[in-house]
Amino acid sequence: MTSERFTEVRGHPLFKNISDGSFEALARGAYVQNFPPHTELISEGEAADFLHIVLSGSVELFCSWESRETTMATVWPVSAFILAATIRDRPYLMSGRTLGKTRIMLVPSQDVRAVFESDSEFAKAIVAELANFYRASIKNTKNLKLRTSKERLANYLIKCSRREENCLVFELQYEKRRLASYLGMTPENLSRSFNALKPFGVQVDGQKVRLEDLEKLIAFAKPTDLIDGYE
Amino acid sequence: MTSERFTEVRGHPLFKNISDGSFEALARGAYVQNFPPHTELISEGEAADFLHIVLSGSVELFCSWESRETTMATVWPVSAFILAATIRDRPYLMSGRTLGKTRIMLVPSQDVRAVFESDSEFAKAIVAELANFYRASIKNTKNLKLRTSKERLANYLIKCSRREENCLVFELQYEKRRLASYLGMTPENLSRSFNALKPFGVQVDGQKVRLEDLEKLIAFAKPTDLIDGYE
DNA sequence: CGTCCTTTTGAACATTGTCAAACACTGTGG
């Protein structure tokens, strides 16, 4: 039974409500591959031949232009990426590389498009997923255009804390240089921004972060669901 | 015959392939309204009660946070906006105001969601639309994070020229203060950026722009479809 | 002709980026 091969992804919002037949059709041409750290999986400009789904590890999505580079997002399990390029049969707009050792499920784009045409439950799930992606991207733009780098960092830290039930001590999920790039600044500037947040109770030691006065930090950062909400 | 009321939008990608019955269902509760210039149609945070479609005039989408404001996009006829909020039944992430005198078609969100559930052609059209919006937003983020303000302006001008069959003389479509905000800078900085582009053949007089050396400007701006493409 | 608004210009300032060096951390190989 083919559909039992990919139980890990069956519960993902994209596949939860589709028929067994549709899932079979997707699973038939799909395969799972293991990648070592720092492997470039896709490059911007390439044809979108496969829908990628991260099963374990993580993938950094980044973009380049004229020898500059910026981190756009990090994808954690279990999530799909480059869905829009796949469904529209357009070239990737972002490149992707593994951070740690990473397991990826690859589904041929033509199969995704075929099932999209035939299974309206799948089409609906794709609409929900794309709408969420779009709204996340709009929030990101607001964050970039309306806030200074210090404010972006403060709100990022609050978001980390919220994600772990408002825990006041946590580890940064990835290197500071990547975090800096994600937040739209240089590593040097990130380092200085951390220092500038000390008066608001932000303590950093390596990857460990302690928020000693969340109230004060929130008063400074002024987070709002319209920018910082998970949806 | 209800469906003959809204012939202007029948050819829009969202509605082109849907059944007459579906179009009727959308048209039944829909209405068209005229708005004077500078009228706020929607405010971020509000419930998305209607899908908006610009029939004539134009609408500025903008966002605010802590007394700062930024222009996110301008919507021209015939285009829908805030589709993602409508379909997901979430609050608006952006506010919208008319620029000139503007005619808007308003379709109740619940009708949009109902037809989305019943008509798979409509669902497919929505997928295409959302995917395009998402990719446009990613391109916008790349533009903001990878380029300086001068480079953003140069590429914007090239895009204007391209839109009019590479015409070297054209008018800016809206005020410079809005353009500045859209490009992520202050009006003062925009003014200086225009001056800084003079060596590349950029001549500005009021709203009129002349590109006297497109080759040179392109050599400076280095446009790419992966950021500047219309799709 | 004035009034209001936008745009431009200038100067001071703030923020962010660049470059170079020091430092810390990690893992390797002797």
Added chain:
DNA sequence: CCACAGTGTTTGACAATGTTCAAAAGGACG
């Protein structure tokens, strides 16, 4: 176990970029 290279982080001095404030110039419109 230590020396060492390689990488990432922090710091300082400086440069570039972008913002703010104030004022002048230009346009639109009654």
